[in-house]
Amino acid sequence: MIRWGILGCGKIAHKFAEDLIKTEGAQLHVVGSRSLAKAKAFAQNYQAAHALDSYQELAHHPEVDIIYIATPHMFHKAHSILCMGAGKSVLCEKAFAMNLQEVDQMLAFAKAYNDKNPDQTVFLMEALWTQFLPHFNFVLTQQKSGDLGAITGLEADFGFKADYDPNGRLFNKSLGGGSLYDVGIYPLFAALSFLGMPESLNATAEIGPTGVDHHCHMTLHYKDGVKAKLHSALDQHTPTTATLYFEHGQMELVSRFHEPSGVRITKGETTEVFEFPTTYNGYHYEIVHCHQMLAQKRTESTQMTWQKSRQLMQLLDQVRQEIGLSYH
Ligand SMILES: NC(=O)c1ccc[n+]([C@@H]2O[C@H](COP(=O)([O-])OP(=O)(O)OC[C@H]3O[C@@H](n4cnc5c(N)ncnc54)[C@H](OP(=O)(O)O)[C@@H]3O)[C@@H](O)[C@H]2O)c1
Structure with missing residues (x-):
């Protein structure tokens, strides 16, 4: 069984969890929310064993293999790095981050972590389910x-x-x-x-x-x-x-x-x-893919590659430049 954690119990987290609990080989084990009541209700709904009111505790929970990050775009980099730093693989919702610089920081963090921990590498992928x-x-x-x-x-x-x-x-x-x-x-x-x-x-x-x-x-x-x-x-x-x-x-x-x-x-x-x-x-396809990648001890998806996530972010950056939209 692959033990999943869910970080952020919003709208998409519910749809993802509906599929996760039906997917063979997947176990929704721990959920993390900013609110304990919300985490408990979510965990009860999908029969998760643990409900936490701290993303930090979720990241460090010893019985989690991979964490699905379902927070707003602005937090994807920080939450991905929090989880990888605690040795967890990450499936992070789109958009992967806010700009190419942030994506590169996430990829550099994954590479450095995996170089230091060759026996316990982490996998990182953007949840571009399409x-x-x-x-x-x-x-x-x-x-x-x-x-x-x-x-x-x-x-x-x-x-x-x-x-x-x-x-x-x-x-x-x-x-x-x-x-x-x-x-x-x-x-x-x-x-x-x-x-x-x-x-x-x-x-x-x-x-x-x-x-x-x-x-x-x-x-x-x-x-x-x-x-x-x-x-x-x-x-x-x-x-x-x-x-x-x-x-x-x-x-x-x-x-x-x-x-x-x-x-x-x-x-x-x-x-x-x-x-x-x-x-x-429709989320079970990416879930099954993550299971395959973890079984092969891969750090990067063979399909939604880091290069593809970088290119997608480059396009978002170029469009933002054209329309004069800056987030910082
Ligand atoms: N793949 C898809 O089909 C799909 C569809 C919709 C959205 N998405 C993506 O999924 C992500 C979340 O979207 P969503 O529609 O689920 O959003 P949402 O309903 O607003 O949920 C986001 C969750 O993030 C957590 N959060 C942490 N800090 C927050 C803050 N300062 N303000 C608000 N929420 C905060 C909250 O969880 P807690 O309160 O539990 O901590 C919240 O419930 C986005 O990246 C979005 O693009 C993907």
Whole structure:
């Protein structure tokens, strides 16, 4: 059994825990919250053995192998380093950190820890769950097959209308709020996965009263005039699809493309639909991957690599520079 800890008992922690307790080989053992009552209620809900009111104690708990970090973006670096420093592997929610410098500090910490502790290394991965979803990997395989010819463009969006709360995680600048880090990361991840790093990018955004972006339009430019047109929003519902255009057809990851979903492939007059049903929320794929990586004593994922997390953060940094959004 792999003994999991959960750090931060918010919304996504619940969805993750629902899948974790159904995943073979996983045991939700310890939960940590700033509030003991919240930790106890969470632990009771998912049959975790220990509930703690301290992230520090969770990190140092002797019966934990890996900790899932589900706090706001602004704390990901500190919480990842806290857990790794106590010898725990880490699966840290997206966005991995606030900027490339922070990501590099997390990676340097992991490397230094593992150099010092070669018999008890820690594993570190960004919880970019889309990387592990079957429909997403199906599209990557189809693209590689070359059946539709070369890719000529991508359009992807992710938008929803959030209730406006200037102090809440989504709009509060000191918690790393804004549409870009919360949902814009997914269209950027799609562009990175299907097209790689662009030659350049442009972006425009509407910055709201708390200083974070309410929506953001991004265009990534690749060679031969290929473009990825991306959009994120917290102030309107958008289709939340990703469409890849090819010389001989198109592939659409249907709504909502970042979570377990389907694929529609059109070639000439023919359209085929592929479904990928699951009874889970979709987090079990990344959980199973973590188990495999731990069994192989890896320090880095073979799929959501440190380089991919660095590149994703470089894109976020470039977009932030374009739209004039600084968190410090
Ligand atoms: N992969 C996905 O599908 C997905 C979906 C949604 C969000 N996310 C990511 O998951 C992370 C958390 O998002 P969420 O929607 O779960 O947020 P949330 O509901 O606000 O929960 C965040 C938790 O972080 C802890 N926390 C620690 N310091 C805090 C502070 N100063 N202010 C507020 N909370 C603080 C709190 O837990 P305690 O009170 O228990 O300490 C809180 O419940 C973000 O990185 C987000 O991007 C991922």
